[in-house]
Amino acid sequence: MSVDTNTVKRVAKLARIRVSDDDATRMTGELNAILGFVEQLDEVNIEGVEPLTSVVEQTMKKRADGITDGSKASDIIRNAPASEDNFFMVPKVVE
Amino acid sequence: MTIVDVRTPDPKKFIKGATGDWEIVIGMEVHAQVSSEAKLFSGASTEFGKDPNDNVSLVDAAMPGMLPVINEECVRQAIRTGLGLKADINLKSVFDRKNYFYPDLPQGYQISQFKQPIVGEGKILLDMSDEQVEIGVERLHLEQDAGKSLHDQHPTMSFVDLNRSGVALMEIVSKPDIRSSDEAKAYLGKLRTILRYLGTCDGNMDQGSMRADVNVSVRRPGGEFGTRCEIKNVNSIRFVGQAIEYEARRQVAILEDGGEIDQETRLFDAVKGETRSMRSKEEAHDYRYFPDPDLLPLEFTQTYVDELAQDLPELPDDKKNRFINDYGLTAYDADILVVERASADFFEEVAKGRDAKLAANWVINELFGRLNKEGKDLSESPVSAAQLGAIVDLIKEGVISGKIAKDLFEIVWTEGGDPAKIVEDRGMKQVTDLGAIEAIVDEIIAANPEKVEQAKAKPGLLGWFVGQVMKQSQGKANPQAVSDMLKQKIGLE
Numbered sequence: 001m002s003v004d005t006n007t008v009k010r011v012a013k014l015a016r017i018r019v020s021d022d023d024a025t026r027m028t029g030e031l032n033a034i035l036g037f038v039e040q041l042d043e044v045n046i047e048g049v050e051p052l053t054s055v056v057e058q059t060m061k062k063r064a065d066g067i068t069d070g071s072k073a074s075d076i077i078r079n080a081p082a083s084e085d086n087f088f089m090v091p092k093v094v095e
Numbered sequence: 096m097t098i099v100d101v102r103t104p105d106p107k108k109f110i111k112g113a114t115g116d117w118e119i120v121i122g123m124e125v126h127a128q129v130s131s132e133a134k135l136f137s138g139a140s141t142e143f144g145k146d147p148n149d150n151v152s153l154v155d156a157a158m159p160g161m162l163p164v165i166n167e168e169c170v171r172q173a174i175r176t177g178l179g180l181k182a183d184i185n186l187k188s189v190f191d192r193k194n195y196f197y198p199d200l201p202q203g204y205q206i207s208q209f210k211q212p213i214v215g216e217g218k219i220l221l222d223m224s225d226e227q228v229e230i231g232v233e234r235l236h237l238e239q240d241a242g243k244s245l246h247d248q249h250p251t252m253s254f255v256d257l258n259r260s261g262v263a264l265m266e267i268v269s270k271p272d273i274r275s276s277d278e279a280k281a282y283l284g285k286l287r288t289i290l291r292y293l294g295t296c297d298g299n300m301d302q303g304s305m306r307a308d309v310n311v312s313v314r315r316p317g318g319e320f321g322t323r324c325e326i327k328n329v330n331s332i333r334f335v336g337q338a339i340e341y342e343a344r345r346q347v348a349i350l351e352d353g354g355e356i357d358q359e360t361r362l363f364d365a366v367k368g369e370t371r372s373m374r375s376k377e378e379a380h381d382y383r384y385f386p387d388p389d390l391l392p393l394e395f396t397q398t399y400v401d402e403l404a405q406d407l408p409e410l411p412d413d414k415k416n417r418f419i420n421d422y423g424l425t426a427y428d429a430d431i432l433v434v435e436r437a438s439a440d441f442f443e444e445v446a447k448g449r450d451a452k453l454a455a456n457w458v459i460n461e462l463f464g465r466l467n468k469e470g471k472d473l474s475e476s477p478v479s480a481a482q483l484g485a486i487v488d489l490i491k492e493g494v495i496s497g498k499i500a501k502d503l504f505e506i507v508w509t510e511g512g513d514p515a516k517i518v519e520d521r522g523m524k525q526v527t528d529l530g531a532i533e534a535i536v537d538e539i540i541a542a543n544p545e546k547v548e549q550a551k552a553k554p555g556l557l558g559w560f561v562g563q564v565m566k567q568s569q570g571k572a573n574p575q576a577v578s579d580m581l582k583q584k585i586g587l588e
Contacts, residue, residue, distance in 0.1 A: 014381060016196055053391055060391035065131050065168030068138030069152035076148045076156050076257070086147040087245070087254035090198040094246050094253075 001039065002032045101231065101272055104316035108275040112347045118316045119343045120323075121273035121309060125286060127265045127296040128240065128304035129172045135239055135263035136163030136206065143302050147256040155261040157201035162389050169263040170393065172295040173213050173237050175403050176265055179293045179410055180232050182217025184400050188236075190390045193382045198255050199242035207266075209384040212236035213393065219269075219289070220412055221281040222430055230282050231270035240264050259303075265296065271310065271320070276339040280332050283307055284434075287332075288411050292436050300330050307335055311342045313350065321346070322356040326370055329363050338363040342370045414439055422451035431459055437473050438463075444480035445487065454487050461504055482507050485514040494518060496525050498570050526571045529580070532564070535572065536580050539563045547585055554587050 003011075005021075005028045012019040019027065073086040082089035109116040134141060137154035154161040177184050189211040192204040214235035221228040242260040244253045267286065273279050287298040287305060298305050307330075312323035324346070326338045341363075346356050361370040409417070411433045418429040418439075432442045432455065446454035462483060466476060486503055489495045495503060495518055503523060507514055518524055526532055539560060540547055550556040557578065564577045581587075 014194070014383065053386075058391065059394055061164060062167035062170070063133075063138070063164045065133055065166050066138065067133050067140045069133075069154075070139035070150045073146065073148040073151065076151045076153075082252065084249075084254070086149075087248075087256055088148075088198070089249070089252045090244075090255055092246065092249075092251050092253045093198055093244065 001035050003028060003035070098271060098320065100317075100320075101229075101270075102274055105274065106316075108278075109316060110313070110343055110347055112351050114351050116316055117313045117343070117347050117350075118318075119274060119276075119339065120271050120312045120314060120320060121275075121279050121339060122271035122323075123269045123273065123279065123282060123310070124308040125267045125269075125283065126240075126306045126308075127176075127267060127286075127290055127298070129169045129237075129263035129265055130294060130296055131166060131168045131172065131263055133166055133168075134261040135166055135169050135237065137261050139261070141262050143304075145258055147254075148258065150258040151260065155201075155257055157203070163206065163387075165390070165393065166263065169237060170213070170395070171403065172263075172293075173235065173265055174395075174400055175293050175407060176267075176290065176295045177214030177217065177235055178400070178404050178407055179289050179295075180214070180217035180219060180235065180267070182232055182235065183215035185211065185213055185215055186395060186397060186400070187211065188213040188393045190237075190387045190393065191384045192387045193238075193384055195382060197241065198253060199244045199257070199260065201242070201257065201260065205239050205241065206387055206390070207238035207384075208236035211392075219282060219285055221278060221285055222415075222426070223278065223281060228272075228278060228281075230272045230278070233268040233270050235265050235267045238264050238266055271312075276336040276343075279309065279339055280336045283332050283335055285411070288434055292408055292410055294408075300332070303330065306330055309335055309338060309342075311339055311346070312356070313343050313346045321350075322358050324356065324359055324361050324370075326361050326363050327373070331365075334363055334365055337365075337368055338370055341368060345370065408436075418442075422446060422455070424452065424455050428455045428459060431463070435473070441473060441480050445484045447484070449484060449487050450491055453491060454484070457483055457487055457504075461501070465504075465508065477509075477511065478504070478507050482511075482514055489514060489518060493573065494524055496570060496572075496574060498565070498574075499523050499525065502570070522571075524571065525573050526568055529576065532568070532572050532576055532580060535564050535567045536577065536584060539567065540581075540584055550585055551587070557581055557585070557587065560585075 005024050008024045008028050008031060009019060012024070077083040077086055077088055080088045104118055106116070109118055128141070129135070131141060133139060134155060137152040139152040139155055140150045142150060154163060174184055188208055190206050191209040193207045193209070194204040196203060212234045216234070217232035219230045219232060221230060240259045240262040242255055242257040244255050246253050248254045269282065273282055290296040290305070291298050296305060300306070306328050309326045309329055310323045311326065312321040314321040324342060326342060329335050329338050342361070349356060360373045362373050363370050414433045415426070415429045418424045418432060419426060424432070433439050442455060442458045445458055462476065462478060466473060486500055486507065489503070490497060490500050503514055503517060506512070506517055546556065546559065550560065560581050561574060561578050564581070565572055565574060
C-alpha cells in the first residue's frame with residue numbers, strides 16, 4: 001500500500017490540518033516509508049487468529065447507572081475562547 | 096450488502112406518473128434515546144431541559160485524558176429492545192469511532208458500532224387496514240448523541256450546549272421493506288409502542304428522544320432499486336408521511352424529465368412541507384471508522400440474555416392477540432387499546448369480571464372520545480377505571496339505560512362521585528315497572544290515533560312512538576320493554 005500526494009492532502013483536509021504543497025510532497029515520501037515498514041507485517045500468517053484487543057485477558061469494566069458527575073458548567077467552559085450564559089460560542093455554522 | 100426484495104408490488108400504493116406507475120421504496124433509521132439516568136460512557140445526567148452545559152462531565156466535553164466507561168443499564172436496555180424486536184442478540188460487539196468535525200462533537204468522533212453491532216436482524220409487524228406487513232430490522236447499535244447547536248442567538252456566532260453529548264442512543268435500522276408513507280408512519284408508530292412497552296425509550300419525538308432519518312427512492316414497480324435520498328432528523332410521525340410524499344413525487348418528476356437522482360442528504364422543511372438539499376458536505380461521508388482503542392469489545396453471556404428475555408413485559412402483538420381471543424374484542428378495538436400500555440391496563444381494569452365488549456366500547460368511545468375532545472391524556476382522566484366499571488355494571492344489570500348512562504358519565508366526568516350512589520340519589524334508575532311504562536304507552540297511543548294507523552302500514556314509525564315514550568319517561572324507561580309493549584298494543588307482531 002502506498003499513498004500519493006492527493007491522498008495526503010485529502011487526509012489532511014479530513015483532519016482539518018492545513019498542509020502546504022511542499023509539505024504534502026515531503027509527507028508523501030515519509031508516509032510511504034512508514035507504510036512500507038508496516039507492510040512487512042503482511043508476511044506473518046494470521047490465519048484463524050482473533051484480533052488482539054488487550055494485552056492482558058480481561059473484560060470491559062461496566063458502570064452502574066447513576067449520576068456521579070456534571071453540574072459544573074463553569075468548569076466545562078473555562079477554556080473556551082468565547083462563551084455566554086455557559087454556552088460555548090463558535091463561529092456561526094448553519095446547514 | 097445484498098438487498099432482498101421481500102415485498103410484492105401493490106398497485107394501490109403506486110404513484111401515477113406521466114409515463115406510468117412508480118413504486119416508493121423506503122428504509123428508516125430511527126435514533127431512540129435509551130431511558131437511563133446517566134450517559135452511555137459518563138456519569139452525567141440525561142435529564143431533559145437543564146441549563147446549558149449542566150449535564151456535562153469532563154468525558155462528555157472530551158477533555159484530554161478522559162476515558163469512557165460503559166453504563167451497564169444502556170447495554171441491558173439495548174438487549175431488551177433487541178429481544179422486543181425478535182432480533183438476534185450478539186454476545187460480542189465492538190465500539191468504533193466515526194470520525195467527523197462539527198462544533199457540537201467535541202471528541203471529533205462519535206463512539207458508535209459499525210461492523211459488529213449489539214443487535215442483528217429482527218422484525219416489526221404492521222397491522223395495516225387491509226393486510227399485515229412484516230418489516231425487517233437490519234440491526235440495532237448503541238452510540239453517543241452529539242451536543243446541540245443554536246444558530247439564532249447571535250448574528251455571527253453559534254451557541255453550543257453539550258448536555259446531550261454522550262447520551263446513549265439506539266440506532267434502529269430497518270430493511271428497505273417499506274412501500275408507502277402510510278406504512279412508514281405505521282412502522283414508526285409501532286416501533287414507538289414497542290419501545291414504550293419495554294420502557295427502553297420514552298418515545299417523545301417533540302423532545303427529540305426519538306428521531307427518524309428516512310431513506311426514499313422510487314422505481315418502476317418490482318424493478319431495480321433506484322438511487323435514494325436520505326431525509327434527516329424528521330421529528331414527528333406526521334412529518335415523516337409528508338416528507339415521503341413530497342420527496343417521492345420530486346424524484347418521479349426528475350426521472351420523468353429524463354434526469355438522474357443525486358444521492359444526497361436532504362432536510363424536511365415542516366413549514367413549507369418540502370424537502371431541500373443540505374449544503375453539500377463534500378467528503379463528509381468518509382467517516383474513517385476504526386475500533387475505539389479506549390474500549391474493549393462488549394461481551395455478555397447467553398444466560399444474561401435469557402434472564403432479560405424472561406422478564407420482558409407482554410408486548411403489543413401478544414397483548415392484542417390475547418384481547419381478541421380472551422375478551423372477544425374486534426381487531427380494530429384491540430389495536431386502539433394496545434397502542435399505549437396504559438390504555439390496555441386501564442381497559443383490563445374496567446373489563447375485569449365484566450362484559451369485556453361493553454367495557455371496551457365505553458373505554459374507547461366514551462372515555463377516549465371525551466379525552467381526545469378535551470386534549471387530555473389518559474393519566475389526566477377525571478373518570479377512574481373503577482368509576483367506569485361501575486357505570487358498565489349499572490348498564491349490564493339493567494339499572495340504567497344506555498342513554499342515561501351517557502348522562503351519568505357526564506356527571507361523573509364533571510363532578511366525580513360513586514356512579515351507583517348518583518343514580519340512586521338523582522332518581523336515574525330505569526323504570527322497569529311495566530305498569531308505569533304501560534300508562535305512558537297508553538297515553539301516547541290515545542293522543543295520536545292517526546299515527547297509530549300510519550304505523551300499522553309503516554312499521555318504521557314505531558321508532559317515533561318509542562321516542563315519545565322515552566321522552567315522557569325522561570329517558571328512564573327501558574327502550575326494549577317500551578318497543579315490545581308498543582308492538583303488542585298497536586298490533587305489529
